[in-house]
Amino acid sequence: MxxxxxxxxxxxxxxxxxxxxxxTLSDRVTEEMRYGGKHYFEMADLYEQSGKAVAAYLNTEDAMITNSASASITLAIAGLITKDDPYAVEHLHKVAPNVPHEILLMKGHNVNYGAPIETMVSLAGAKVKEIGYANGCDMPQIEQAITEKTVAFLFVQSHHCVQKNMPSLEEVRNLCLQYDLPLLIDAAAEDGIDQFGTRCDLVAFSGSKAIEGPSSGILAGAEPFISYAKMHRPYIGRAMKVGKETVFGLLAALEDYGKNTMTLKEQENELRVFQSLSTLPGVETAMTEDPAGRPITRCRIYIDPSKAKLNARQLVQALKEGDTPIYTRDYHANEGHIDLDPRPLLPGDATIIVERLNELLGDSVHV
Structure with missing residues (x-):
């Protein structure tokens, strides 16, 4: 079948x-994955050499490839708990409660990005200690939370997080340096991947988001922290390994990183077709910048439910239920607007979106 x-x-x-x-993957990435899949390698050597190659791209001392950014977070924290104690590595969840195992995390960073980040911390045998409130946090609150049980600070660099009234990464970094406290950054979807190594001890990336490689993750950073995480490969890391084809595909994506990235001007040009949607009853459009400061421009579609045939929430659902499901950025649909991101659109997608919105909301719109 x-x-x-x-x-x-x-x-x-x-x-x-x-x-x-x-x-979506480039032809070169898929070609490299085919090469990896067609040959045999000593996997321990492949993992070690590929980690060094990844570190060179990221300007860090070392790195390791995992199956996701989530796995990278878990392995990083597991390594910070056990360090180089082989017994602790093998018996992680028995040992963890009896040694420092608290991870400091601002409440506004305790997010669900498709899975709760707190779950990834728990998988490592650690426990989240929340700091501050959902609408803000300050440096004295962070400093007061540090105890003998603290093993690291986890900073989530993401649009999912609360942005207002939050300490900057630089402020947190300086405090961690003052207390000799390891700093782990979750930068799963961030650009500028070679800029994080000097701002933290460990950083986790998705290999398939900004890097546009196959499904994978990267843990990069300083020694000995990467070595600690590597010790978990035969244990909890066994569930987080990648195949040889993924390694080659990710390295190809890293080599090409940034070469095909859309500029802000190119994004704006791609989005111009959606401006005509403002002629529909109850619809207005505007260009918006990424709230987390990434180089992304999106088209925001405002829906006035008193004039439009559907409100924003109903529109989101209707778009998903068409013959060709259309997914928009709908985090603020409850506030009456949705966003369209130009970066993942394939040729012809914009036309289909406009036609579908015309069907759902009213008058004819010509592309």
Whole structure:
């Protein structure tokens, strides 16, 4: 049975989202994956050499490839708990409660990005200690939370997090240096991947988001912290390994990183087709910048429920239920607007989106 005939190809106007397969792969990435899949290698050597190669791209001392950014967070924290104690590594969850195992995390960073970040911390045998409140945190609160049980600070660099009234990464870094406290950054979807190594001890990336490689993760940073994490490969890391084809695909994506990135001007040009939607009843459009400061421009569609046929929430659902499901960035649909991200759009997608919005909301719109 050809299962592909049962699948619905979706249009991704949301972003690099795990629920839609994150990114599409370039021909070169898939060619390198084919090369990796067609040959045998000593996997321990492949992992070690590829980690060094990744570190060179990221300007860090060392790195390791995992199956996701989530796995990288878990392995990083597991390593920080056990360090180089082989017994503790083998018996992680028995040992962890009896040694420093608290991870400091600002409440505004305790997010669900498709899975709760707190779950990834727990998998490592650690416990989250929340700091501050959902609407803000300050440096004295962080300093007061540090105890003999603290093993690291986890900083989440993401649009998912609360942005207002929060300490900057630099402020947190300086405090961690003052207390000799390891700093781990979750930068899963961030650009500027070679800029984080000097701002923390450990950083986790998704290999398939901004890097546009196969499903994978990266843990990069300073020694000996990477070595501690590597010790967990035969234990909890066994569930987080990657195949040889993924290693080669990710290295190709890192080599090409940034070469095909859309400029802000190119993003704006891609989005101009959506401005015509303002002629629909109850619809207005505007260009918006990424709230977390990433180089992304999106088209925001405002829906006035008193004039439009559907409110924003109803529109989001209707777009997903079409013959070709269309996914928008709908985090603020409850506030009456949705966003369209130009970066994942494939040729012809914009036209289909406009036609579908015309069907759902009213008058004819010409592309």
């Amino acid at each position: 050809n299962f592909k005939q049962k699948l619905h190809k979706a249009i991704n106007a949301s972003g690099r989202m795990t629920i839609l397969g994150v990114s």
